Amino acid sequence: xxxxxxxxxxxxxxxxxxxxGEGELLSMRSVGICSSDLLYLRVGTEHxxxxxxxxxxxxxTAVAVEGLYGCGTCEHCLDGRINLxxxxxxxxxxxxxxxxxxxxxxxxxxxxxxxxxxxxxGSGALxxxxxxxxxxxxxxxVGPDTRVLVVGAGSxxxxxxxxxxAMGAPEVALAARHPHQRTVGEQLGATEPDGLYDRVIAxxxxxxxxxxxxxxxxxxxxxxxxxxHYAPVEVPFLPMLNKEATLITSMGYCRHDGGRDMAQAAEMxxxxxxxxxxxxxxxxxxxxxxxxxxxxxxxxxxxxxxxxEVG
Numbered sequence: 646x647x648x649x650x651x652x653x654x655x656x657x658x659x660x661x662x663x664x665x666g667e668g669e670l671l672s673m674r675s676v677g678i679c680s681s682d683l684l685y686l687r688v689g690t691e692h693x694x695x696x697x698x699x700x701x702x703x704x705x706t707a708v709a710v711e712g713l714y715g716c717g718t719c720e721h722c723l724d725g726r727i728n729l730x731x732x733x734x735x736x737x738x739x740x741x742x743x744x745x746x747x748x749x750x751x752x753x754x755x756x757x758x759x760x761x762x763x764x765x766x767g768s769g770a771l772x773x774x775x776x777x778x779x780x781x782x783x784x785x786x787v788g789p790d791t792r793v794l795v796v797g798a799g800s801x802x803x804x805x806x807x808x809x810x811a812m813g814a815p816e817v818a819l820a821a822r823h824p825h826q827r828t829v830g831e832q833l834g835a836t837e838p839d840g841l842y843d844r845v846i847a848x849x850x851x852x853x854x855x856x857x858x859x860x861x862x863x864x865x866x867x868x869x870x871x872x873x874h875y876a877p878v879e880v881p882f883l884p885m886l887n888k889e890a891t892l893i894t895s896m897g898y899c900r901h902d903g904g905r906d907m908a909q910a911a912e913m914x915x916x917x918x919x920x921x922x923x924x925x926x927x928x929x930x931x932x933x934x935x936x937x938x939x940x941x942x943x944x945x946x947x948x949x950x951x952x953x954e955v956g
Contacts, residue, residue: 648747649934649953651690651739656746656938658931665693665743666751671700671708673955676746677770678941679800680850681873685740686938695746696738699760699769701956707764709772710745711756711907712738713897725900727756728780733897746934748955758907761915767928768914768921770952771804775910775920777871778804778848781895782812783906785869787844789813794842795835796858797849798826800924800950801871804910805846806835807920811913818842820857822849825947829923846871852878859884867891927951 648661664670677697685694696712715722715730722730738744745752760769778801787793793814795805798821809817810833819835821827841863847854850872858868859881868890885892898906914920926949929937934953941951 646748647931648693649695649931650693651686654686654689656686656694656934658934661693661747664749664751665747666745668751668753669702669757671702671710671745671750671752673698673700673745673747673750674707674766675699675768675770675955676953677774678937678951678953679774682739683938683942690740692739692741693743693745693747694739695744695953697770697773698745698750698752699766699772700745700750701766702757707760707766707769708757709760709769709907709911710752711758711776711898712773714753714756717753717755725905728897728899746931746953748931758905758911760911763915763918764911765921766956767952767954768925771914771921771924771950772907772911774800774950775804775808775914776898776907777801777895779808779910779913780898780906781805781848781869781871782808782846783901784893784895785844785846786867787812787814789815791843792816792863793844793846794818794820794838794858794861795846795848796820796854797847797871798822798830799848802846802848803829803833803924803949804920805848805871806830806833807913807917808910809844809846810834814844823944826949829949832919832923842866844869848872850874855880859888859890862888862890864888867893869893869895871895924950925952928954931955
């Protein structure tokens with residue numbers, strides 16, 4: 646069967662003897678490309694790529710894969726908080742273990758989430774990044790009484806806009822760097838930043854985004870940082886002190902008292918089909934994966950989310 650593996654810093658279509666992964670066998674349908682995949686290639690991964698995964702079980706049930714596995718036995722995993730398990734990052738799909746950019750993939754049954762019938766399998770890869778956004782917005786305390794600003798308009802930032810809206814925020818503003826991102830934000834109902842905000846979601850993955858978040862935070866407000874910062878981030882302490890700001894880091898997704906982040910994100914996408922239509926800007930077949938990665942890495946391409954379609 647065919648799979649896309651990292652080789653010499655590039656994605657290469659190869660033949661593999663067995664389906665990568667461990668667990669239940671899935672026929673893959675769509676795999677998203679994100680900045681983590683690009684980073685894994687830069688640092689020289691030789692694993693099969695892909696952690697934004699949607700496929701079909703043997704009985705035809707469409708599912709998304711929770712890309713955070715955890716060990717399955719520690720107190721955090723048993724409590725459903727797989728994102729807090731020390732082994733979650735050590736089993737990162739595409740970097741520390743084979744991912745699912747392949748015709749078939751095996752994943753633990755406990756990490757599979759059924760997709761709503763309204764959500765097309767070709768768009769199912771969007772569920773994983775939507776879960777990251779949903780989790781970050783949720784732990785940031787967004788609700789009907791909060792004015793929200795999202796800083797950063799990549800796919801995770803745009804999905805954070807949708808998540809904040811779904812959680813009842815009366816106004817969600819978006820700080821976007823590129824014109825095509827601003828256009829998508831307007832399509833989703835985001836407003837231009839104006840004034841101070843009760844909750845700020847820093848979704849750009851840069852120190853500048855964190856600084857802007859602090860500047861536009863209302864006194865007593867909360868900043869939720871989405872994504873991964875691989876270098877130290879200096880924050881201006883005095884402005885934070887003067888606002889008595891709360892700074893929260895958001896790690897992946899999990900189960901919680903109100904449900905399961907990935908299931909709730911899937912329901913959000915199913916309820917708003919325009920999200921996938923607006924965010925998935927490019928689709929490529931598996932044999933064109935190298936071009937898919939090139940487009941995803943090219944800021945000038947106008948891409949928001951690039952998806953490799955398998956089945």
